[in-house]
Amino acid sequence: MMEFKLLRRLKNEPYSEYKLSAEISVQDLKRMYGIYQKYYANTSYEIFESDFLKKTGVFLIREPKNKHIVGFSTILERDFLVDGKAQHAFFSGDTIIEQEYWGSRALQRAMYRYIITYKIRHPFSPAYWILISKGFKTYLLLANNYYSYYPHYGNKNDRLEEYVTSYCEQYFSEYYDPKTELINFGSDYQPLKGDVAPITKEMRLKNQKIEFFENKNPTWEDGTELPCIGEITWFDMYRYVERFLSKLDSKGKGDGKKKAKPALHIADSSSKVA
Numbered sequence: 001m002m003e004f005k006l007l008r009r010l011k012n013e014p015y016s017e018y019k020l021s022a023e024i025s026v027q028d029l030k031r032m033y034g035i036y037q038k039y040y041a042n043t044s045y046e047i048f049e050s051d052f053l054k055k056t057g058v059f060l061i062r063e064p065k066n067k068h069i070v071g072f073s074t075i076l077e078r079d080f081l082v083d084g085k086a087q088h089a090f091f092s093g094d095t096i097i098e099q100e101y102w103g104s105r106a107l108q109r110a111m112y113r114y115i116i117t118y119k120i121r122h123p124f125s126p127a128y129w130i131l132i133s134k135g136f137k138t139y140l141l142l143a144n145n146y147y148s149y150y151p152h153y154g155n156k157n158d159r160l161e162e163y164v165t166s167y168c169e170q171y172f173s174e175y176y177d178p179k180t181e182l183i184n185f186g187s188d189y190q191p192l193k194g195d196v197a198p199i200t201k202e203m204r205l206k207n208q209k210i211e212f213f214e215n216k217n218p219t220w221e222d223g224t225e226l227p228c229i230g231e232i233t234w235f236d237m238y239r240y241v242e243r244f245l246s247k248l249d250s251k252g253k254g255d256g257k258k259k260a261k262p263a264l265h266i267a268d269s270s271s272k273v274a
Contacts, residue, residue, distance in 0.1 A: 012064055014071075014101055016110035020057045021074075028060070031069045036096055048094075055093055059110040061101065071097030073107055075114070080130070080167040087163065088122045090114075092131040095138060108145060119232055127232040130167055132183055132225035136199055139213040139228065146230035147239060153212035157231075164227050176227070182217060183225040 024032075033048045052058075052074060061071035074093035079086045097107065119127055129146070133139045142149050150160035168176040168183065175183045204211040217226040 014061050014063050014104045014106045016059055016061050016106040018057055018059050018075075018110055018114055021052060021055045024052075024058060028069060032058075032072050035069070035071065035098060036094060038098075039096055051093070056090070059107060059114070061097060061104070061106045061110075063101070070101050071107065073111075077118075078171075080163075080170050082163055082166045087128055088118075088125065089128040089130045089167070090118060092129065092138070108141070111145075115232055116237065119234070119237060123234075128163065129230040129232065130228075131230075132172075132227050133213070134217070134220050134223055134225045136210045136213045136220075139226065140209060142228055142230050143209045147236050148231040148233070150229050151212075151216055151226070153209045160229050160231065164229050167229075168227050172227070180224075181227070182219070183227055184219075185223065185225070 029049060029052060030045070032052075033045050036048060037043055054076065055074040056077045057075050059073045059075070060069055062068060063070045073095040076091040076093060077089075078091060079088055081087070095107075097104070115127075115129075129142070131138060131142065133142075143153060148157055148160070150157045150164060164181075165178070172183050175185050177184065199210060199214055204214065213226065214220065217224055220226070
């Protein structure tokens with residue numbers, strides 16, 4: 001699926017598309033790795049390729065002029081069990097965007113389209129987005145775009161804690177610490193480079209979601225991951241559309257003097273989801 005590419009190109013905005021992993025060329029994969037290694041330490045192309053081949057698909061973010069890849073986010077579709085019942089879920093893997101394109105909403109648009117089609121495939125039961133986050137920007141992508149998610153900065157949705165614990169025990173048992181509720185893959189993991197997406201005192205004071213993330217994952221700079229979950233119901237899908245339309249309406253009524261704040265974007269990864 002691809003959004004209105006011509007419109008994005010006319011506006012000089014990056015656009016997005018979703019592709020199955022098997023459809024990605026070696027050239028595109030090497031371009032993706034070129035972006036990845038800018039922001040992550042302790043990695044190699046062999047590790048990156050091996051992990052990518054396990055994924056279901058990938059969101060590609062392209063710049064409009066030359067169609068070059070400037071960001072991506074991988075997806076793995078896999079169910080998990082809660083009290084012996086299968087829950088439908090997709091996991092986020094590597095997610096990284098070139099810094100000059102932070103603020104673009106291309107990834108959010110791609111994910112919305114994917115979520116709609118995923119929900120249509122599972123119409124009669126909730127579906128879930130599973131992610132593990134070593135950086136605050138991935139947590140914000142969850143907290144800024146989902147209504148029902150855990151851990152919640154406002155201490156809501158505690159019923160979903162069981163779901164997080166269940167998928168951690170099933171897929172990350174070797175690395176999950178139930179005492180800290182964090183995942184630690186050890187010293188051979190690929191951490192963010194030190195100058196990527198730091199958390200400042202000013203950011204903590206201005207955004208309680210960022211402060212909450214750091215309180216939940218105080219060792220994020222060492223590469224520890226905070227496991228999270230977002231729930232997708234038809235009611236939430238309706239609220240997404242309603243919010244989108246209300247934003248369009250508010251823009252139309254504005255005097256044109258105020259500019260919308262750019263959305264925080266991502267330089268983060270969950271590459272051990274396999």
